[in-house]
Structures are given as structure tokens and as C-alpha cells.
Amino acid sequence: MALIDTGKNKVLLLGIGDYGSTNRADTEIKTMALGSCVAVVLLDPKTKTVGMVHVALPDSNIQQSHRTFKPGYFADTGIKILLQDMKRFGSSGVLSDMYVKLAGGARVIKAEGVLDIGRRNIEAIKNILIENKIKPVAHDLAGVISRTVTVEVKTGIVRLSCPGRDDWFI
Amino acid sequence: MISEEILAQIKKTQKFSDAAIKLMHVVNSVNYSANDIIEIIRYDSKLTAIILKMVNSAEFGMRRKVDSIKNAVSMMGAKKILDIAQEIYTRMYLNKPLSGYESDGMWQHSLRTALAAAQLAPLCVKPYDTEKAFTAGILHDIGKNVLSNFLGNTAHSFIDNIDRHRLHDYLEAEESKLGTNHSEVGELLAREWQLPEFICQAIKHHHKPSLAEEEFKPIAYIIHMADIAAMLSCSDQGSDSLLYEVDTTYTDYFHFSGQELEEIILVIDMECEQIQKTFAEIGE
Ligand SMILES: [Fe+2]
Ligand SMILES: [Fe+2]
Numbered sequence: 001m002a003l004i005d006t007g008k009n010k011v012l013l014l015g016i017g018d019y020g021s022t023n024r025a026d027t028e029i030k031t032m033a034l035g036s037c038v039a040v041v042l043l044d045p046k047t048k049t050v051g052m053v054h055v056a057l058p059d060s061n062i063q064q065s066h067r068t069f070k071p072g073y074f075a076d077t078g079i080k081i082l083l084q085d086m087k088r089f090g091s092s093g094v095l096s097d098m099y100v101k102l103a104g105g106a107r108v109i110k111a112e113g114v115l116d117i118g119r120r121n122i123e124a125i126k127n128i129l130i131e132n133k134i135k136p137v138a139h140d141l142a143g144v145i146s147r148t149v150t151v152e153v154k155t156g157i158v159r160l161s162c163p164g165r166d167d168w169f170i
Numbered sequence: 171m172i173s174e175e176i177l178a179q180i181k182k183t184q185k186f187s188d189a190a191i192k193l194m195h196v197v198n199s200v201n202y203s204a205n206d207i208i209e210i211i212r213y214d215s216k217l218t219a220i221i222l223k224m225v226n227s228a229e230f231g232m233r234r235k236v237d238s239i240k241n242a243v244s245m246m247g248a249k250k251i252l253d254i255a256q257e258i259y260t261r262m263y264l265n266k267p268l269s270g271y272e273s274d275g276m277w278q279h280s281l282r283t284a285l286a287a288a289q290l291a292p293l294c295v296k297p298y299d300t301e302k303a304f305t306a307g308i309l310h311d312i313g314k315n316v317l318s319n320f321l322g323n324t325a326h327s328f329i330d331n332i333d334r335h336r337l338h339d340y341l342e343a344e345e346s347k348l349g350t351n352h353s354e355v356g357e358l359l360a361r362e363w364q365l366p367e368f369i370c371q372a373i374k375h376h377h378k379p380s381l382a383e384e385e386f387k388p389i390a391y392i393i394h395m396a397d398i399a400a401m402l403s404c405s406d407q408g409s410d411s412l413l414y415e416v417d418t419t420y421t422d423y424f425h426f427s428g429q430e431l432e433e434i435i436l437v438i439d440m441e442c443e444q445i446q447k448t449f450a451e452i453g454e
Contacts, residue, residue, distance in 0.1 A: 016404050016439050035412065036402040056403065056439060057432050069440055108398050109339055109415040114428045117402055117435065144332075146401075146411040163272035164325030164409030 011150075014054045017073030019082045021051030023089040025154040032148045034104035036118035038125055038141070039149040040079060041101040042086065043156045049089040050153045053078040055104075057117070058124030075124040095132040101158050101170060102139040103149045118142060138170040172350045172358070179316050180359050189214035190259045191363060193252060197305045198366035204248035211239045211255060220258050220454055221251065229448040249301070257281060257445055260308050261454065268314055270321025273408030276311060278442065279400055283307040285438045286396035293430075295423050296388045303392050306372035309365070310393050313356025313373065314408075320348055325409035332413055340410040341377050353377055380419045391423040403435050405442070 001018040004011045012020045014031040021042075022029065029052045031039050042051045053072045060074035071077040083093045091097075102125060105118035122141050129135060140147070140160055150159045161167045185191070192210045196202045211217055218239055225236045225246065236242045243251050264277040284307030291303035321344070328343035337343045344351040357374035371386035372393045379390035394417055401412050426434075 016443070031404075033404045033407040033411065035404045035407070037404050054404070057436060062429060062432055062436060069436065073436075073439070106402075106412055108401055108412050110418065111398070111416050114426065114431060115398065115416060117428070117432060120428065120432075144412045146404075146407050162409075163407070163411075164329040 014052060016054055016056055017070035017078075019051065019053035019072040019078060019085060021049055021082065021086045021089065021091075022153055023047060023049045027153045028150050029153065030148070030150040034106065034147045034149060036104070036106055036116075036121060038075075038102060038104035038118075038121045039147075040075075040082065040125060041103075041149070041151050041158055042082060042095075043099040043101070043137075044086060044089075044091045044097065045099060046092070046097070047086075047090045048153075049086050049091045050151055050156060051082045051086045052149070052151055053082040055079075055121060055125065058120045075121060075128065079125070079128055095129075096134050098134075099156070100129060100134060100136045101151070101156075102136045102141060103147050103158060103160055103170065105141045106143055106145050106147070109144055140168070140170050172355065173348070176316065176320060176348065176350065176355060177358075179319070180355065180362055183316050183359060184263065185363055186259055186263050187214060187217070189217055190255075190263075191365065193255055194305055194365055194369065197252070197301050198368065200299060200302075202248070204243050207248045207252055207255075208240050208243055211251070217255060217258060220452070221254055223452040223454070224254055224258070224448055227448050227451045229444065229451060252301070253304070256284070256305060256308060258454075260284070261449060264308075264312075264315075266315075268318040268408060270318035270324065271314060271408030271410055272325050273406065275406055276314065276408070278405035278446075279407065279411075280308050280311060281445065282400035282403055282405055282438050282442055283310055283393070283396045285441050286399040286434055287392050289434045289437060290392045290395055290399075290424070293424060293426055294388050294392055295425070298388045298392055302368055303389065303396070306369050306389055306393050307396050309356075309360065309369055310373055310376045310397060311352060311356065312359055313352035313354070316355045316359055317344060317348060317350075317352050329409060329413070339377075339415045340413040343410075343413075351377075377414055377417070379417050379423075388423065391417075391420055395420055395424060399431065399434055399438065403438055 010027040031054045060077045071081040105122040265275040287303035287307035288300040291298040291300045331337040360370040375382035375390035376393040379394045382390035
């Protein structure tokens, strides 16, 4: 994770498995080239806090045979740690208090079943939302698009970009 | 037919250093000795300097200072030093922007493909040497270095045509504009550099491994799957990322489960982060 000052605004840049949050209106939170990963964006309407986590895999239990990696890397631990982080700005830490936007979860052409990690990521995240009785307010998921995701803290608008395509928004 | 301009560009494309090419031949010989590695690296002063900086960085946590390649090899093993040398080349030669693919560089994609290939090699129905798989992974997309300048501002229309199913994938898009693709041109480049045959074949068939000759099918399938794993994980990507088709016959060569593939992605991400941190620390 890195905070970059462009002169015009500040950009909190998240790498794979990173999470970050802020309530500063002059800041954007950004993560690059999402492949099958999913960016989970949480917007807290009460405190105007915005958070993002860059989820790469659906389930942290896979780590059993490896050393522990970043909690933000997995859907289950990633959403939890992001909610925790947003408490620094007075957020409740309760998922159902948030608006949720999702982007990513792509695949390569004709990839199905075993190869479709993007779909498993999306399902894992949607299941967590269902358990908490909420739905995303906006999403841009699946397909064969490598998305770069930027959320503007001031408005909560998420800009999506991809080399060779015009930007779009959710 | 490949145009004269592209053939001329193959001759002009910046070659990896002599030491790098020699190391690739060493990998091919499989039972190389520590001395082979030491003898090649010590005559490349730039490479030697970066390796020593790396092994002495905090990331490696060595207790004593490592002051020569011989020392490094005896402390960490020839295989480890060979891996480090290859990581350095990947960063040195594949970190340039490729405007035709709207990419800032493909060293991370190349490294991720190499790391994935090393993990996939022993899982193949016909198990393959991990070191050879790693090396082929680094070079698989080298043809893009040749084609980038000929593609101009094609990315938008290529993607539009793939979205509308007028073109199959990015390989066909390259062919529609240039009459060739980055696999074909990459193979020619590898031959120009006189790289070992397994690398030439892996490059040529990395998007369509079922077309490889029987002998080279395992490495072709390994690099095909490794490339897909690398595209799924997030890194420096261009306009073509994800816009390639899976050769569904891969199931003849691999029987991994979804969870096993996820573990491969996890390991790539962990190793890649470590390597990036090391480069950042030594300022290379
Ligand atoms: Fe390729
Ligand atoms: Fe590739």
C-alpha cells in the first residue's frame, strides 16, 4: 500500500491483498489490473468513510499448508479486516451499515469450472453479503476484462478502466 | 507471411546479455555444476554486482556478508543463484513500455508466468524439469517486444472486435493486422538468439499447445497454463490481458483441482511480492 500525492489529489494505491480506508475527501483509493481478483468497496454513509480491499482468493483456509499471507488477500478475512480498519474513522464495523460496490472477478476466454477463480471469488463475496442480509448497490463483475478500480472518496463513485477501453463508472 | 519490416525488427530487438543466454543453455543441460554457474556469472560484472546486492539485502537475512559469487553459491546453492540471476534479467530486459499493447512493461507478468510454470512442471501428467519450465516462462511473450511498434493504436479496435466476436482472441487480432502473432515471431526471435529448442517450442505453442509436436507438448501445456495463472493474478498487464483462449485439451496434461490452482496463485503472489520488495530495497 502506498499514498501517492499527485499535486491535484492523493491516491491510496493498494497492491494485491492490500486494504485501505480513509474519510479524506481529497483522496482516491485505487487498485490496478484486477484479473480474477475482486475489489470490494465499502461506503459508510454515516461517517463518509470509504474503504477498499483487493481480494485475490475466496477462502483463507487454503493457507493451512503455507505460511500466513495478507488477511486482505482472501474474501473471508479481507472484508473483516477492512471493516475493522474503517473503525478508525468512527465507522460501526458492521457490514450491513455499509453500501457495497464490487468490481473484478474476470477470466480468460472459454475458462470454465476449475479455471474460473473469478467466479469463485464473486460467489464467496456474495455469500458473505447474503449472510449479512445485504446486496451490493453496484457491481461490474466477470467477463474477460482486466479492471483497474478507483473510488473517489468525496462521491463514492467508482471509476473502472482497462487498457484499450474507455473508462466507465459504477 | 511475415513482412520484411518485422523480420528486420527481429534482428534489431535488444538481446539479453551473453551471460543470460549462456545460463539458459546451462538450464537446458539439466545436470549442470555449481562451477558452470559461477564461471558464467563472474564475467558479467553488472549481474555480479546486482546479485551480491540482492543476497546481502535485509530480505535475505544473511548473517555474514556475501562478497563473491562463489561465496553466494556455496551459501545458498547454485539453483538459488541461478533463479536470482534469471529474476534480474527479467527485470532488466522486460521492464520497458510496450506501447502497441498499452503496457508499462511485462516483467511482472513474465516472472509470474515463470513462477507458475515451476510449480506446474511437476504436476504435469508427464512431469517436467522445474528450472527449464521457469526459464521458458520468462521468455514466453518475448515476441511482443518485436510486434509492439507495429501495432500502433490498434488496442481499441482489437478489443471492440473481440467483444463483438468478430475476432476470436488477441492472437487473431495481431494476425489480422500484421499477418503474424507474438508466438510465431517470438519463436523466430528465440532462434535468432540461438536459444535451446525447448524454449523456441514453448514460445511458439504457448497459446495453442495442442499443436506442438509430441515431444514438446508437456512444456507447451505447462507454459500455456502458467500464462493463464499469471493473467488471472494481478500485475503489469496490457490491452491483451485475459483476451486469449484456453486450450481446453489442457485436461489431458493436468488434473489439478480448483483449490490446487488457487494454491499456485497464492504461491506466485507471495514469491512475487518478496522479489519486488527485494528489488525496491536495493533500488534496482
Ligand atoms: Fe502470449
Ligand atoms: Fe503471457
